[in-house]
Amino acid sequence: MTPKDYEAAKFELAEILRGAIALADDDREPVLGRAQEVFARLAEDRFNLLVVGRFSRGKSSLMNAVLGMDRLPTGVLPVTSVITSVEYANPEALHVEFQGNRLGFEVPMQNLAEYTTERGNPGNQREVQVARVGLTAEILRRGFFFVDSPGLGSAITRNTRTTEAFLPEADALVMVSGYDGPLSDDEVRVLQLLGRTGLRLFFVLNKQDTISADQRQDVCAYVAGRLRGIWAGQLPRLFSLSALEGLRAKMQGDSRALEASGLADFERELTRFLLEERGSEFIRSACERVTRVLAVLKESTKRNALQKRVAWLHGAKHAFSGNATPELTADTQGPRSTWNTCELCTAAHRGLFEFLAQYQYELATFPEASRSLAQTGGLCGPHLRLYASLAAERDICVALTPLLTRWVQRLRSEPADLATARTSCRLCDLQEEVETRMIDQWQTMERPSAVLENHAVCLPHLRQMVARLGEQTMAAAIVDHAVALERLAEDMQRYVVKRDGTRSGLTTQDENRAAQRALALLAGARTFVTR
Numbered sequence: 156m157t158p159k160d161y162e163a164a165k166f167e168l169a170e171i172l173r174g175a176i177a178l179a180d181d182d183r184e185p186v187l188g189r190a191q192e193v194f195a196r197l198a199e200d201r202f203n204l205l206v207v208g209r210f211s212r213g214k215s216s217l218m219n220a221v222l223g224m225d226r227l228p229t230g231v232l233p234v235t236s237v238i239t240s241v242e243y244a245n246p247e248a249l250h251v252e253f254q255g256n257r258l259g260f261e262v263p264m265q266n267l268a269e270y271t272t273e274r275g276n277p278g279n280q281r282e283v284q285v286a287r288v289g290l291t292a293e294i295l296r297r298g299f300f301f302v303d304s305p306g307l308g309s310a311i312t313r314n315t316r317t318t319e320a321f322l323p324e325a326d327a328l329v330m331v332s333g334y335d336g337p338l339s340d341d342e343v344r345v346l347q348l349l350g351r352t353g354l355r356l357f358f359v360l361n362k363q364d365t366i367s368a369d370q371r372q373d374v375c376a377y378v379a380g381r382l383r384g385i386w387a388g389q390l391p392r393l394f395s396l397s398a399l400e401g402l403r404a405k406m407q408g409d410s411r412a413l414e415a416s417g418l419a420d421f422e423r424e425l426t427r428f429l430l431e432e433r434g435s436e437f438i439r440s441a442c443e444r445v446t447r448v449l450a451v452l453k454e455s456t457k458r459n460a461l462q463k464r465v466a467w468l469h470g471a472k473h474a475f476s477g478n479a480t481p482e483l484t485a486d487t488q489g490p491r492s493t494w495n496t497c498e499l500c501t502a503a504h505r506g507l508f509e510f511l512a513q514y515q516y517e518l519a520t521f522p523e524a525s526r527s528l529a530q531t532g533g534l535c536g537p538h539l540r541l542y543a544s545l546a547a548e549r550d551i552c553v554a555l556t557p558l559l560t561r562w563v564q565r566l567r568s569e570p571a572d573l574a575t576a577r578t579s580c581r582l583c584d585l586q587e588e589v590e591t592r593m594i595d596q597w598q599t600m601e602r603p604s605a606v607l608e609n610h611a612v613c614l615p616h617l618r619q620m621v622a623r624l625g626e627q628t629m630a631a632a633i634v635d636h637a638v639a640l641e642r643l644a645e646d647m648q649r650y651v652v653k654r655d656g657t658r659s660g661l662t663t664q665d666e667n668r669a670a671q672r673a674l675a676l677l678a679g680a681r682t683f684v685t686r
Contacts, residue, residue: 194656205325244289350387497613518554532578613679
Protein backbone atom coordinates (compact mmCIF):
# COMPACT_ATOMS: atom_id res chain seq x y z
CA MET A 156 0.00 0.00 0.00
CA THR A 157 1.43 3.36 -1.00
CA PRO A 158 0.49 6.69 0.63
CA LYS A 159 -1.61 7.38 -2.46
CA ASP A 160 -3.41 4.02 -2.12
CA TYR A 161 -4.14 4.75 1.52
CA GLU A 162 -5.70 8.12 0.80
CA ALA A 163 -7.60 6.73 -2.17
CA ALA A 164 -9.18 4.14 0.13
CA LYS A 165 -10.32 6.88 2.53
CA PHE A 166 -11.75 8.94 -0.33
CA GLU A 167 -13.61 5.87 -1.62
CA LEU A 168 -15.17 5.28 1.78
CA ALA A 169 -16.24 8.92 1.95
CA GLU A 170 -17.89 8.59 -1.47
CA ILE A 171 -19.73 5.47 -0.32
CA LEU A 172 -21.01 7.37 2.72
CA ARG A 173 -22.35 10.15 0.50
CA GLY A 174 -24.06 7.50 -1.58
CA ALA A 175 -25.64 6.06 1.56
CA ILE A 176 -26.99 9.47 2.57
CA ALA A 177 -28.49 9.90 -0.90
CA LEU A 178 -30.27 6.53 -0.58
CA ALA A 179 -31.77 7.32 2.81
CA ASP A 180 -35.54 7.70 2.84
CA ASP A 181 -37.51 10.42 4.60
CA ASP A 182 -36.04 9.36 7.95
CA ARG A 183 -32.48 10.47 7.14
CA GLU A 184 -31.33 11.32 10.66
CA PRO A 185 -30.09 7.85 11.71
CA VAL A 186 -28.04 7.49 8.51
CA LEU A 187 -26.82 11.07 8.53
CA GLY A 188 -25.78 10.95 12.19
CA ARG A 189 -23.79 7.72 11.81
CA ALA A 190 -22.26 8.86 8.54
CA GLN A 191 -21.04 12.11 10.08
CA GLU A 192 -19.30 10.16 12.83
CA VAL A 193 -17.36 8.19 10.21
CA PHE A 194 -16.65 11.36 8.20
CA ALA A 195 -15.19 12.87 11.37
CA ARG A 196 -12.89 9.88 11.90
CA LEU A 197 -11.72 10.04 8.29
CA ALA A 198 -11.11 13.79 8.64
CA GLU A 199 -9.21 13.48 11.92
CA ASP A 200 -6.96 10.68 10.70
CA ARG A 201 -3.40 11.68 11.56
CA PHE A 202 -0.31 9.91 12.75
CA ASN A 203 1.91 11.41 15.47
CA LEU A 204 5.47 10.13 15.21
CA LEU A 205 7.29 11.31 18.35
CA VAL A 206 11.07 11.69 18.12
CA VAL A 207 12.72 11.27 21.54
CA GLY A 208 16.20 10.97 22.97
CA ARG A 209 18.88 12.83 24.88
CA PHE A 210 19.96 16.26 23.77
CA SER A 211 22.69 16.54 21.12
CA ARG A 212 21.90 13.11 19.62
CA GLY A 213 20.60 14.67 16.43
CA LYS A 214 16.82 14.42 16.81
CA SER A 215 16.17 17.65 14.94
CA SER A 216 18.81 16.75 12.36
CA LEU A 217 17.01 13.45 11.71
CA MET A 218 13.72 15.29 11.32
CA ASN A 219 15.30 17.67 8.82
CA ALA A 220 16.73 14.71 6.89
CA VAL A 221 13.39 12.85 6.67
CA LEU A 222 11.62 16.03 5.58
CA GLY A 223 14.34 16.84 3.07
CA MET A 224 14.71 20.44 4.21
CA ASP A 225 16.86 22.21 6.79
CA ARG A 226 14.21 23.99 8.88
CA LEU A 227 14.39 22.81 12.51
CA PRO A 228 17.13 24.36 14.69
CA THR A 229 20.08 22.08 15.53
CA GLY A 230 23.08 22.33 17.87
CA VAL A 231 25.39 20.51 20.31
CA LEU A 232 23.75 22.03 23.42
CA PRO A 233 20.14 21.34 24.49
CA VAL A 234 18.21 22.96 21.63
CA THR A 235 14.51 22.09 21.55
CA SER A 236 12.75 23.37 24.68
CA VAL A 237 9.08 22.81 23.74
CA ILE A 238 7.02 20.31 21.78
CA THR A 239 7.37 21.17 18.09
CA SER A 240 4.70 19.63 15.84
CA VAL A 241 5.69 19.54 12.19
CA GLU A 242 2.72 19.35 9.84
CA TYR A 243 1.80 20.23 6.26
CA ALA A 244 1.21 23.80 5.12
CA ASN A 245 1.61 25.62 1.83
CA PRO A 246 2.98 28.25 2.06
CA GLU A 247 5.14 27.52 5.08
CA ALA A 248 3.80 28.86 8.36
CA LEU A 249 4.56 28.85 12.08
CA HIS A 250 1.80 29.03 14.70
CA VAL A 251 2.68 29.23 18.39
CA GLU A 252 0.16 28.12 21.03
CA PHE A 253 0.60 29.10 24.67
CA GLN A 254 -0.30 27.57 28.01
CA GLY A 255 -3.36 28.78 29.90
CA ASN A 256 -5.86 31.09 28.25
CA ARG A 257 -3.41 33.07 26.11
CA LEU A 258 -4.28 33.15 22.42
CA GLY A 259 -1.80 31.75 19.94
CA PHE A 260 -0.62 33.64 16.89
CA GLU A 261 1.33 33.34 13.64
CA VAL A 262 5.07 33.93 13.83
CA PRO A 263 7.55 34.44 10.95
CA MET A 264 9.31 31.13 10.23
CA GLN A 265 12.72 32.72 10.73
CA ASN A 266 11.76 33.36 14.38
CA LEU A 267 11.21 29.66 15.17
CA ALA A 268 14.31 29.44 17.39
CA GLU A 269 13.04 32.29 19.58
CA TYR A 270 10.15 30.14 20.78
CA THR A 271 11.45 26.55 20.61
CA THR A 272 15.11 26.55 21.67
CA GLU A 273 16.87 26.86 25.01
CA ARG A 274 18.80 29.87 23.77
CA GLY A 275 15.72 31.75 22.57
CA ASN A 276 13.27 30.44 25.18
CA PRO A 277 15.28 29.17 28.19
CA GLY A 278 13.26 26.88 30.41
CA ASN A 279 10.24 27.75 28.25
CA GLN A 280 9.89 31.16 29.92
CA ARG A 281 7.45 32.15 27.17
CA GLU A 282 5.12 29.33 28.35
CA VAL A 283 4.72 27.84 24.89
CA GLN A 284 2.37 24.85 24.76
CA VAL A 285 3.31 23.72 21.26
CA ALA A 286 4.91 25.26 18.19
CA ARG A 287 3.17 24.12 14.99
CA VAL A 288 5.57 24.26 12.07
CA GLY A 289 3.89 24.01 8.67
CA LEU A 290 6.15 22.79 5.86
CA THR A 291 5.59 21.61 2.27
CA ALA A 292 7.09 18.11 2.69
CA GLU A 293 5.06 15.42 0.93
CA ILE A 294 5.05 12.99 3.86
CA LEU A 295 3.26 15.64 5.92
CA ARG A 296 0.69 16.27 3.18
CA ARG A 297 -0.42 12.64 3.47
CA GLY A 298 -1.56 13.18 7.08
CA PHE A 299 1.60 12.37 9.02
CA PHE A 300 2.67 14.64 11.89
CA PHE A 301 6.25 14.57 13.15
CA VAL A 302 6.81 15.76 16.71
CA ASP A 303 10.22 16.98 17.79
CA SER A 304 10.55 16.76 21.59
CA PRO A 305 12.84 18.39 24.16
CA GLY A 306 15.88 16.28 25.06
CA LEU A 307 15.27 13.60 27.70
CA GLY A 308 17.79 13.21 30.47
CA SER A 309 19.28 16.70 30.12
CA ALA A 310 19.99 18.90 33.13
CA ILE A 311 16.81 20.77 32.22
CA THR A 312 14.31 18.53 34.00
CA ARG A 313 11.34 20.53 32.69
CA ASN A 314 12.25 19.37 29.17
CA THR A 315 11.99 15.73 30.26
CA ARG A 316 8.57 16.31 31.87
CA THR A 317 7.32 18.06 28.71
CA THR A 318 8.23 15.08 26.54
CA GLU A 319 6.78 12.54 29.01
CA ALA A 320 3.48 14.47 29.09
CA PHE A 321 3.12 14.14 25.31
CA LEU A 322 3.59 10.35 25.21
CA PRO A 323 -0.18 9.58 25.33
CA GLU A 324 -0.59 11.57 22.08
CA ALA A 325 2.03 9.53 20.20
CA ASP A 326 1.26 6.70 17.75
CA ALA A 327 4.86 5.51 17.40
CA LEU A 328 8.30 6.46 18.72
CA VAL A 329 11.70 7.11 17.20
CA MET A 330 14.47 7.08 19.76
CA VAL A 331 17.69 8.70 18.60
CA SER A 332 20.98 7.70 20.16
CA GLY A 333 24.47 8.20 18.78
CA TYR A 334 27.75 6.45 18.16
CA ASP A 335 29.41 9.05 20.40
CA GLY A 336 27.93 7.39 23.52
CA PRO A 337 25.29 4.74 22.73
CA LEU A 338 22.76 3.69 25.37
CA SER A 339 23.81 5.85 28.27
CA ASP A 340 22.23 5.32 31.68
CA ASP A 341 19.80 8.17 30.91
CA GLU A 342 18.75 6.48 27.67
CA VAL A 343 18.23 3.15 29.42
CA ARG A 344 15.88 4.82 31.91
CA VAL A 345 14.04 6.47 29.00
CA LEU A 346 13.66 3.10 27.24
CA GLN A 347 12.25 1.53 30.39
CA LEU A 348 9.72 4.39 30.57
CA LEU A 349 8.78 4.11 26.89
CA GLY A 350 8.48 0.33 27.08
CA ARG A 351 5.39 0.68 29.28
CA THR A 352 3.55 2.65 26.57
CA GLY A 353 3.20 -0.35 24.26
CA LEU A 354 4.04 1.84 21.24
CA ARG A 355 6.15 0.70 18.30
CA LEU A 356 9.74 1.90 18.67
CA PHE A 357 12.28 2.62 15.96
CA PHE A 358 15.81 2.85 17.43
CA VAL A 359 18.27 5.05 15.51
CA LEU A 360 22.03 5.16 16.01
CA ASN A 361 22.97 8.51 14.47
CA LYS A 362 26.36 9.92 13.37
CA GLN A 363 27.65 6.76 11.73
CA ASP A 364 29.95 8.97 9.67
CA THR A 365 32.06 9.64 12.79
CA ILE A 366 33.47 6.09 13.11
CA SER A 367 34.81 3.32 10.87
CA ALA A 368 32.69 0.51 9.41
CA ASP A 369 34.26 -2.10 11.76
CA GLN A 370 33.62 0.04 14.82
CA ARG A 371 30.09 0.64 13.61
CA GLN A 372 29.41 -3.10 13.46
CA ASP A 373 30.70 -3.63 17.01
CA VAL A 374 28.58 -0.80 18.43
CA CYS A 375 25.43 -2.08 16.68
CA ALA A 376 25.97 -5.57 18.11
CA TYR A 377 26.45 -4.12 21.60
CA VAL A 378 23.30 -1.97 21.39
CA ALA A 379 21.19 -4.81 19.97
CA GLY A 380 22.25 -7.07 22.82
CA ARG A 381 21.35 -4.51 25.47
CA LEU A 382 17.99 -3.76 23.85
CA ARG A 383 16.97 -7.39 24.28
CA GLY A 384 17.27 -7.03 28.02
CA ILE A 385 15.68 -3.58 28.27
CA TRP A 386 12.73 -3.33 25.90
CA ALA A 387 9.54 -4.95 27.15
CA GLY A 388 7.58 -5.05 23.87
CA GLN A 389 8.40 -6.16 20.34
CA LEU A 390 12.16 -5.81 19.90
CA PRO A 391 12.77 -2.61 17.95
CA ARG A 392 14.76 -2.70 14.74
CA LEU A 393 18.09 -0.90 14.95
CA PHE A 394 18.95 1.65 12.24
CA SER A 395 22.47 2.95 11.68
CA LEU A 396 22.57 6.23 9.77
CA SER A 397 23.97 9.71 9.38
CA ALA A 398 21.21 12.31 9.38
CA LEU A 399 23.53 15.04 8.10
CA GLU A 400 24.76 12.94 5.17
CA GLY A 401 21.19 11.87 4.41
CA LEU A 402 19.98 15.45 4.28
CA ARG A 403 22.92 16.48 2.12
CA ALA A 404 22.24 13.60 -0.29
CA LYS A 405 18.56 14.55 -0.60
CA MET A 406 19.29 18.19 -1.24
CA GLN A 407 21.82 17.21 -3.93
CA GLY A 408 19.56 14.54 -5.45
CA ASP A 409 22.25 11.85 -4.93
CA SER A 410 20.45 8.49 -4.56
CA ARG A 411 23.66 6.51 -3.98
CA ALA A 412 24.76 8.80 -1.17
CA LEU A 413 21.24 8.58 0.30
CA GLU A 414 21.48 4.78 0.46
CA ALA A 415 25.00 4.97 1.93
CA SER A 416 23.79 7.35 4.63
CA GLY A 417 21.37 4.70 5.96
CA LEU A 418 18.47 7.18 5.86
CA ALA A 419 16.70 5.49 2.92
CA ASP A 420 16.53 2.15 4.78
CA PHE A 421 15.03 3.86 7.84
CA GLU A 422 12.43 5.66 5.70
CA ARG A 423 11.41 2.45 3.91
CA GLU A 424 10.72 0.65 7.18
CA LEU A 425 8.96 3.66 8.64
CA THR A 426 6.70 3.89 5.58
CA ARG A 427 5.98 0.16 5.67
CA PHE A 428 4.86 0.41 9.28
CA LEU A 429 2.78 3.56 8.79
CA LEU A 430 0.91 2.13 5.83
CA GLU A 431 0.88 -1.66 6.12
CA GLU A 432 0.32 -1.92 9.85
CA ARG A 433 -1.18 1.27 11.19
CA GLY A 434 -2.81 2.37 7.90
CA SER A 435 -4.33 -1.02 7.14
CA GLU A 436 -5.82 -1.22 10.62
CA PHE A 437 -7.40 2.22 10.21
CA ILE A 438 -8.96 1.28 6.84
CA ARG A 439 -10.26 -2.00 8.26
CA SER A 440 -11.92 -0.19 11.17
CA ALA A 441 -13.37 2.48 8.86
CA CYS A 442 -14.82 -0.21 6.56
CA GLU A 443 -16.59 -1.82 9.50
CA ARG A 444 -18.09 1.52 10.53
CA VAL A 445 -19.29 2.25 6.98
CA THR A 446 -20.84 -1.23 6.83
CA ARG A 447 -22.85 -0.42 9.96
CA VAL A 448 -24.09 2.79 8.33
CA LEU A 449 -25.24 0.86 5.25
CA ALA A 450 -27.06 -1.66 7.45
CA VAL A 451 -29.50 1.08 8.48
CA LEU A 452 -30.68 1.47 4.87
CA LYS A 453 -33.47 -0.55 3.34
CA GLU A 454 -32.28 -3.37 1.12
CA SER A 455 -31.98 -2.36 -2.51
CA THR A 456 -29.79 -2.94 -5.56
CA LYS A 457 -27.95 0.32 -4.96
CA ARG A 458 -27.35 -0.43 -1.29
CA ASN A 459 -25.99 -3.88 -2.20
CA ALA A 460 -23.65 -2.27 -4.72
CA LEU A 461 -22.30 0.04 -2.00
CA GLN A 462 -21.82 -2.92 0.34
CA LYS A 463 -19.80 -4.73 -2.34
CA ARG A 464 -17.53 -1.71 -2.72
CA VAL A 465 -16.90 -1.68 1.05
CA ALA A 466 -16.27 -5.42 1.08
CA TRP A 467 -13.70 -5.03 -1.69
CA LEU A 468 -11.88 -2.26 0.23
CA HIS A 469 -11.98 -4.34 3.41
CA GLY A 470 -10.24 -7.25 1.70
CA ALA A 471 -7.99 -5.35 -0.72
CA LYS A 472 -4.26 -5.98 -0.32
CA HIS A 473 -1.77 -3.52 -1.73
CA ALA A 474 1.79 -4.77 -2.07
CA PHE A 475 4.51 -2.49 -0.76
CA SER A 476 7.83 -2.78 -2.54
CA GLY A 477 10.81 -2.56 -0.23
CA ASN A 478 13.26 -2.33 -3.14
CA ALA A 479 12.70 1.34 -3.92
CA THR A 480 12.85 4.51 -1.89
CA PRO A 481 9.30 5.05 -0.57
CA GLU A 482 7.09 7.76 -1.95
CA LEU A 483 7.36 9.85 1.18
CA THR A 484 10.91 10.85 0.21
CA ALA A 485 9.94 12.05 -3.26
CA ASP A 486 9.19 15.65 -4.21
CA THR A 487 9.70 16.90 -0.67
CA GLN A 488 9.45 20.50 -1.76
CA GLY A 489 6.16 20.08 -3.62
CA PRO A 490 5.46 21.52 -7.08
CA ARG A 491 7.48 24.58 -8.02
CA SER A 492 4.85 26.89 -9.51
CA THR A 493 1.68 24.85 -9.60
CA TRP A 494 -0.66 27.48 -8.21
CA ASN A 495 0.61 30.67 -9.80
CA THR A 496 -1.86 32.57 -11.97
CA CYS A 497 -1.76 31.44 -15.61
CA GLU A 498 0.69 33.77 -17.34
CA LEU A 499 -1.19 33.66 -20.63
CA CYS A 500 -4.39 34.67 -18.83
CA THR A 501 -2.48 37.46 -17.10
CA ALA A 502 -1.04 38.73 -20.38
CA ALA A 503 -4.46 38.63 -22.03
CA HIS A 504 -5.97 40.51 -19.07
CA ARG A 505 -3.34 43.19 -19.32
CA GLY A 506 -3.79 43.59 -23.05
CA LEU A 507 -7.59 43.69 -22.83
CA PHE A 508 -7.58 46.13 -19.93
CA GLU A 509 -5.20 48.54 -21.69
CA PHE A 510 -7.28 48.35 -24.88
CA LEU A 511 -10.63 48.78 -23.09
CA ALA A 512 -9.39 51.71 -21.03
CA GLN A 513 -9.03 53.65 -24.31
CA TYR A 514 -11.80 51.97 -26.31
CA GLN A 515 -14.61 52.66 -23.82
CA TYR A 516 -13.64 56.34 -23.99
CA GLU A 517 -13.73 56.31 -27.81
CA LEU A 518 -17.15 54.63 -27.87
CA ALA A 519 -18.60 57.29 -25.58
CA THR A 520 -16.91 60.21 -27.36
CA PHE A 521 -16.71 59.54 -31.10
CA PRO A 522 -19.92 58.57 -32.98
CA GLU A 523 -17.93 56.77 -35.70
CA ALA A 524 -16.54 54.36 -33.07
CA SER A 525 -19.98 53.31 -31.83
CA ARG A 526 -21.28 53.02 -35.44
CA SER A 527 -18.33 50.81 -36.36
CA LEU A 528 -19.07 48.59 -33.35
CA ALA A 529 -22.69 48.29 -34.55
CA GLN A 530 -21.63 47.31 -38.09
CA THR A 531 -19.46 44.43 -36.80
CA GLY A 532 -22.25 43.10 -34.57
CA GLY A 533 -20.78 44.34 -31.29
CA LEU A 534 -18.68 42.23 -28.92
CA CYS A 535 -19.10 38.64 -27.82
CA GLY A 536 -21.06 38.14 -24.60
CA PRO A 537 -18.12 37.69 -22.18
CA HIS A 538 -16.17 40.61 -23.61
CA LEU A 539 -19.24 42.82 -23.66
CA ARG A 540 -19.44 42.24 -19.90
CA LEU A 541 -15.77 43.17 -19.59
CA TYR A 542 -16.49 46.45 -21.33
CA ALA A 543 -19.46 47.06 -19.03
CA SER A 544 -17.28 46.48 -15.95
CA LEU A 545 -15.14 49.49 -16.95
CA ALA A 546 -17.63 51.89 -18.54
CA ALA A 547 -20.03 54.24 -16.77
CA GLU A 548 -23.80 53.79 -17.21
CA ARG A 549 -24.06 56.98 -19.29
CA ASP A 550 -21.22 55.88 -21.58
CA ILE A 551 -22.77 52.43 -22.06
CA CYS A 552 -26.00 54.07 -23.23
CA VAL A 553 -24.12 56.24 -25.73
CA ALA A 554 -21.96 53.41 -27.05
CA LEU A 555 -24.59 50.68 -27.40
CA THR A 556 -27.56 52.65 -28.79
CA PRO A 557 -26.29 52.29 -32.41
CA LEU A 558 -25.79 48.58 -31.82
CA LEU A 559 -29.35 48.11 -30.57
CA THR A 560 -30.67 50.18 -33.48
CA ARG A 561 -28.75 47.96 -35.90
CA TRP A 562 -30.30 44.86 -34.33
CA VAL A 563 -33.78 46.39 -34.69
CA GLN A 564 -33.16 46.81 -38.44
CA ARG A 565 -31.90 43.23 -38.81
CA LEU A 566 -34.81 41.74 -36.93
CA ARG A 567 -37.31 43.60 -39.13
CA SER A 568 -35.64 43.38 -42.53
CA GLU A 569 -33.32 40.37 -42.37
CA PRO A 570 -35.03 37.75 -40.15
CA ALA A 571 -33.92 34.92 -42.44
CA ASP A 572 -30.27 35.76 -41.75
CA LEU A 573 -30.71 35.82 -37.98
CA ALA A 574 -29.68 32.19 -37.44
CA THR A 575 -26.38 32.67 -39.30
CA ALA A 576 -25.53 36.12 -37.95
CA ARG A 577 -22.05 36.30 -36.47
CA THR A 578 -20.30 38.85 -34.27
CA SER A 579 -16.77 39.89 -35.17
CA CYS A 580 -15.41 40.64 -31.69
CA ARG A 581 -12.40 42.96 -31.64
CA LEU A 582 -11.45 41.80 -28.15
CA CYS A 583 -11.42 38.13 -29.16
CA ASP A 584 -9.02 39.02 -31.98
CA LEU A 585 -6.85 41.03 -29.59
CA GLN A 586 -6.81 38.23 -27.01
CA GLU A 587 -5.75 35.67 -29.60
CA GLU A 588 -3.02 38.01 -30.80
CA VAL A 589 -1.61 38.45 -27.29
CA GLU A 590 -1.71 34.70 -26.54
CA THR A 591 -0.11 33.77 -29.87
CA ARG A 592 2.67 36.29 -29.41
CA MET A 593 3.57 34.94 -25.95
CA ILE A 594 3.46 31.30 -27.07
CA ASP A 595 5.75 32.19 -29.96
CA GLN A 596 8.17 33.75 -27.47
CA TRP A 597 8.17 30.59 -25.38
CA GLN A 598 8.70 28.52 -28.54
CA THR A 599 12.09 30.17 -28.97
CA MET A 600 13.25 28.75 -25.64
CA GLU A 601 16.05 26.19 -25.73
CA ARG A 602 13.76 23.55 -24.21
CA PRO A 603 10.10 24.24 -25.01
CA SER A 604 9.14 21.17 -22.96
CA ALA A 605 10.30 23.04 -19.85
CA VAL A 606 7.58 25.67 -20.19
CA LEU A 607 5.68 24.56 -17.09
CA GLU A 608 8.88 24.47 -15.04
CA ASN A 609 9.09 28.23 -15.44
CA HIS A 610 5.57 29.35 -16.35
CA ALA A 611 2.12 28.61 -14.89
CA VAL A 612 -0.51 27.74 -17.50
CA CYS A 613 -4.22 26.89 -17.16
CA LEU A 614 -5.71 23.87 -18.96
CA PRO A 615 -7.35 25.82 -21.84
CA HIS A 616 -4.05 27.53 -22.61
CA LEU A 617 -2.16 24.25 -22.24
CA ARG A 618 -4.41 22.78 -24.95
CA GLN A 619 -3.74 25.84 -27.08
CA MET A 620 0.02 25.39 -26.61
CA VAL A 621 -0.10 21.69 -27.44
CA ALA A 622 -2.03 22.47 -30.63
CA ARG A 623 0.56 25.06 -31.64
CA LEU A 624 3.82 23.44 -30.46
CA GLY A 625 2.97 19.76 -30.85
CA GLU A 626 2.31 16.92 -28.43
CA GLN A 627 5.89 15.61 -28.44
CA THR A 628 7.39 19.00 -27.70
CA MET A 629 5.04 19.52 -24.75
CA ALA A 630 5.20 15.95 -23.39
CA ALA A 631 7.00 16.83 -20.15
CA ALA A 632 4.75 19.83 -19.56
CA ILE A 633 1.66 17.65 -20.02
CA VAL A 634 2.90 15.18 -17.38
CA ASP A 635 3.65 18.04 -14.96
CA HIS A 636 0.13 19.38 -15.46
CA ALA A 637 -1.34 15.94 -14.76
CA VAL A 638 0.56 15.82 -11.46
CA ALA A 639 -0.72 19.29 -10.52
CA LEU A 640 -4.33 18.31 -11.28
CA GLU A 641 -3.96 15.06 -9.34
CA ARG A 642 -2.70 16.91 -6.26
CA LEU A 643 -5.55 19.38 -6.59
CA ALA A 644 -8.12 16.57 -6.80
CA GLU A 645 -6.74 15.13 -3.56
CA ASP A 646 -6.99 18.52 -1.82
CA MET A 647 -10.60 18.83 -2.96
CA GLN A 648 -11.47 15.38 -1.62
CA ARG A 649 -9.81 16.13 1.72
CA TYR A 650 -11.78 19.36 1.93
CA VAL A 651 -15.09 17.54 1.32
CA VAL A 652 -14.33 14.84 3.92
CA LYS A 653 -13.46 17.42 6.58
CA ARG A 654 -16.53 19.52 5.81
CA ASP A 655 -18.83 16.48 5.82
CA GLY A 656 -17.28 15.44 9.13
CA THR A 657 -17.86 18.95 10.59
CA ARG A 658 -14.12 19.33 10.98
CA SER A 659 -13.58 22.41 8.83
CA GLY A 660 -11.06 23.70 11.39
CA LEU A 661 -8.68 20.96 10.24
CA THR A 662 -8.58 22.10 6.62
CA THR A 663 -5.29 23.39 5.27
CA GLN A 664 -4.84 26.52 3.20
CA ASP A 665 -4.41 24.38 0.08
CA GLU A 666 -7.70 22.60 0.78
CA ASN A 667 -9.58 25.83 1.43
CA ARG A 668 -8.43 27.22 -1.90
CA ALA A 669 -8.89 24.01 -3.87
CA ALA A 670 -12.27 24.87 -5.44
CA GLN A 671 -11.14 28.22 -6.84
CA ARG A 672 -7.84 26.73 -7.98
CA ALA A 673 -9.73 23.98 -9.80
CA LEU A 674 -11.87 26.54 -11.61
CA ALA A 675 -8.79 28.58 -12.55
CA LEU A 676 -6.89 25.53 -13.82
CA LEU A 677 -9.78 23.87 -15.63
CA ALA A 678 -11.48 26.92 -17.14
CA GLY A 679 -8.77 29.57 -17.02
CA ALA A 680 -9.53 33.19 -16.26
CA ARG A 681 -9.66 34.48 -19.79
CA THR A 682 -12.81 36.54 -19.37
CA PHE A 683 -12.16 38.18 -16.03
CA VAL A 684 -10.94 41.75 -15.63
CA THR A 685 -11.05 43.74 -12.40
CA ARG A 686 -11.34 47.46 -12.18
